[in-house]
Amino acid sequence: MxxxxxxxxxxxxxxxxxxxxxxxxxxxxxxSIFTKKQKIDQEGIELYGTNWDMKSVKKLGLGVTIGGATGLLGLNGEVNLDPSEALVVGLGAGPSYGTFGLGWKHNFEGNYLSPYTKLGYSKWFSSASGSGSASDSDVLKRLFSDAELKSNRFDADFIIGGGGIEYNQLEGDLAGVNFFGEVIVMSEIRKFTFIPTGAVGITYYY
CATH class of the missing domain: 1.20.5 (Single alpha-helices involved in coiled-coils or other helix-helix interfaces)
Structure with missing residues (x-):
């Protein structure tokens, strides 16, 4: 028994x-894929030791970019496949043009400040509803004549490469907020033109 x-x-x-x-x-x-991921310490505070630590928990990032491969203003998305490697996607626009980009990002380990490198592809194309003001773009002016830009019939394909540095908020209610600045070189595939440019932006990882 x-x-x-x-x-x-x-x-x-x-x-x-x-x-x-x-x-x-x-x-x-x-x-849900949109559920916020958190790592909480013993005192109930969201806290991460490094950028890799944060990105091992927070797999998705969404943000805004000014300048660079996405044009005047863009939306950027990031999927952290692991803490050091990420797939990045960008959609952007400017006067009389739109942009689309896809790339790979390598994150170096750091704390609040960490460097990274990027390699990818970006396409710029004329907007059907444009008013011919694409000549305001310094990038497009390096590739097309004023007549081509004013006719609003153009497109360009770029291989992009470069690097940047980002500030990572690793603790507290704002953990996951990321500010970045980068310098890239855009190489137009058909015209073999190299155009240096830069961007700044903010991404929130959740």
């Missing part, structure tokens, strides 16, 4: 552990 009682207790504990594990798995599987 004693052995039977012990067996029942062990069976109950095993089933209870399995049920708890299944519930946790179901909860995890139904968790």
């Amino acid at each position: 004693k052995n039977l009682g012990i067996g029942l207790v062990l069976t109950f504990l095993t089933l209870n552990s399995f049920a708890q594990g299944s519930a946790a798995t179901m909860q995890s599987s139904h968790e």
Whole structure:
């Protein structure tokens, strides 16, 4: 009888552990991709040791870029495949043109300040509803004549490469906020023209 009682207790504990594990798995599987990820210390404060530590928890980033490969103003998205490597996507626009970009970002480990490098592709194209004011773009003026820009019929394909530095907020309510500045070289594929430019922006990792 004693052995039977012990067996029942062990069976109950095993089933209870399995049920708890299944519930946790179901909860995890139904968790939205947009759910904010956090690492909380013993004092209840969101805290990360390095940028790699933060990006190992916060896999997705969304932000805004001014200048650079996305044009005058762009929206940038980032997927941290691991703490050091990320896939980046950008959509942007300027007077009479739009842009699209896809690239790879390598993050070097650091604390509040950390460097990174980028390599990717960017396409600039005329906007169908444009007013011919694309000649205001320093990048496009290096590639096309005033007549081509005013006719609003142009497109360019760039290979981009460069690097930058970012400030990472690693603790507190604003953990995940990231400010960055970068310098890149845009190489137009067909005209073999090299155009240096730069960008600044903000990304929020969640």
